[in-house]
Amino acid sequence: xxxxxxxxxxxxxxxxxxxxxxxxxxxxxxxxxxxxxxxxxxxxxxxxxxxxxxxxxxxxxxxxxxxxxxxxxxxxxxxxxxxxxxxxxxxxxxxxxxxxxxxxxxxxxxxxxxxxxxxxxxxxxxxxxxxxxxxxxxxxxxxxxxxxxxxxxxxxxxxxxxxxxxxxxxxxxxxxxxxxxxxxxxxxxxxxxxxxxxxxxxxxxxxxxxxxxxxxxxxxxxxxxxxxxxxxxxxxxxxxxxxxxxxxxxxxxxxxxxxxxxxxxxxxxxxxxxxxxxxxxxxxxxxxxxxxxxxxxxxxxxxxxxxxxx
Numbered sequence: 001x002x003x004x005x006x007x008x009x010x011x012x013x014x015x016x017x018x019x020x021x022x023x024x025x026x027x028x029x030x031x032x033x034x035x036x037x038x039x040x041x042x043x044x045x046x047x048x049x050x051x052x053x054x055x056x057x058x059x060x061x062x063x064x065x066x067x068x069x070x071x072x073x074x075x076x077x078x079x080x081x082x083x084x085x086x087x088x089x090x091x092x093x094x095x096x097x098x099x100x101x102x103x104x105x106x107x108x109x110x111x112x113x114x115x116x117x118x119x120x121x122x123x124x125x126x127x128x129x130x131x132x133x134x135x136x137x138x139x140x141x142x143x144x145x146x147x148x149x150x151x152x153x154x155x156x157x158x159x160x161x162x163x164x165x166x167x168x169x170x171x172x173x174x175x176x177x178x179x180x181x182x183x184x185x186x187x188x189x190x191x192x193x194x195x196x197x198x199x200x201x202x203x204x205x206x207x208x209x210x211x212x213x214x215x216x217x218x219x220x221x222x223x224x225x226x227x228x229x230x231x232x233x234x235x236x237x238x239x240x241x242x243x244x245x246x247x248x249x250x251x252x253x254x255x256x257x258x259x260x261x262x263x264x265x266x267x268x269x270x271x272x273x274x275x276x277x278x279x280x281x282x283x284x285x286x287x288x289x290x291x292x293x294x295x296x297x298x299x300x301x302x303x304x305x306x307x308x309x310x
Contacts (some may be wrong), residue, residue: 030222037202037219038136038227040128041101048105055289058108064115071153073127073146080104080131081150084111084121092163093154095122097147097172099285100137103130109288110167110192113296117303119163122154126172136227139171139198139234140178147179155185163187163307168194169285170258174236177247177266181239188306190299192250193285196262197235204259237266244272248302250295252282275302 043051052058065085070078082104094114096107104123111121127146128135137143147166155161165188168176173194180189195201203213216231224230247270249263260278267276277298279287288295 026218030218031226033215033219034222034226038138038223040134040137042129042134043101043103043106045103045105045130048103052105052108056109056292058112060112060115061108071124071150073149075142075145077127077135077146078132079124079127079146079150081122081124081153084115084123086115086118086120088118090118090120090162091158091160092119093122093158093161094119094165094167095124095147095150095154097124097126097143097166097168097175098129099170099172101129102169105130106169107172110169113288113299114167116296117300119165120158122150124150126175137171138227138229139195140175140236141229141233143171143175144178144181144239147175148182148184151179151184151186165189165303168192170194174198177236178239180243180245186245188303189245189247190250190302191247191263191266192287193252193255193258194236194249194262194266195258196237196265197231199231199234200262201258205257208256237269240266240269240271243270246273246302246306247275248298249274249276250287250298251276251278252284252287252290253278253280254282255284255286257284273305275305 049058064087067083067085069081071081073079096110098104098106103125107123111123114121125132127143128137151164154164164186166176166179166186167190168174169192173191176189177191177194199216202216206213206215220231249267251260251263253260263276267274279291279295282290
């Protein structure tokens with residue numbers, strides 16, 4: 001039954017009322033969607049450590065020499081950073097970028113590979129994660145600028161540096177690819193389960209949930225309006241045009257969050273030396289856990305090619 005007040009409205013007033021109700025609904029829905037898509041439900045260090053300890057040995061982390069410091073990013077935002085100092089003196093460095101909702105502790109499952117290969121390891125909390133100030137995620141738009149500043153800082157701190165590479169997981173891998181837009185002074189990238197563009201990932205999630213993909217148009221409008229970023233800028237694949245930096249792409253064959261075709265598309269796009277390794281039976285960000293020895297060997301073989309070609 002139509003409420004009496006509405007039923008007594010003249011047609012023009014009724015139309016205006018309906019339009020205002022729909023507009024209010026769209027505004028509320030748009031805000032909720034943009035908050036949902038760009039919000040970060042971040043883990044604490046304790047949660048990340050517990051997760052790691054249930055799966056791998058990270059006891060080495062407690063005894064290795066380390067330095068914790070801050071790096072100011074392009075807009076004054078402060079990044080929490082930690083340097084893991086190799087027990088064997090070395091001038092080789094790698095910067096590891098963790099995945100969405102994780103923090104620098106989540107990078108430990110990769111760090112030991114590089115410690116064993118003679119690298120010092122820089123791990124950090126991505127913007128909005130870990131001990132950093134809360135903020136929204138822009139899926140590489142601001143994150144790649146943060147990484148650019150961290151690369152500059154690492155080079156300035158270690159002026160006798162002989163090698164510098166990047167390793168990333170998921171969002172961190174996409175960020176490591178996207179920073180190529182600035183042609184940073186690095187030697188290599190290892191990209192584990194990166195997305196080529198975030199919009200297709202979100203579309204896949206909506207289809208899996210049996211929701212209309214069209215709601216991304218509403219979300220995209222409010223994301224642009226509120227945060228001045230767009231889905232078009234969240235495409236690491238676009239940053240590979242003309243790239244000559246060597247990249248090792250690793251992807252779980254059973255990854256249903258960011259399917260392997262994302263890495264396959266980026267392999268086809270880059271012009272530098274590239275290799276693609278698909279890990280059987282591995283889901284999203286599970287490759288190093290599924291086949292740890294194989295994973296470490298892929299990285300070692302890749303670095304042998306990178307530095308033997310120099």
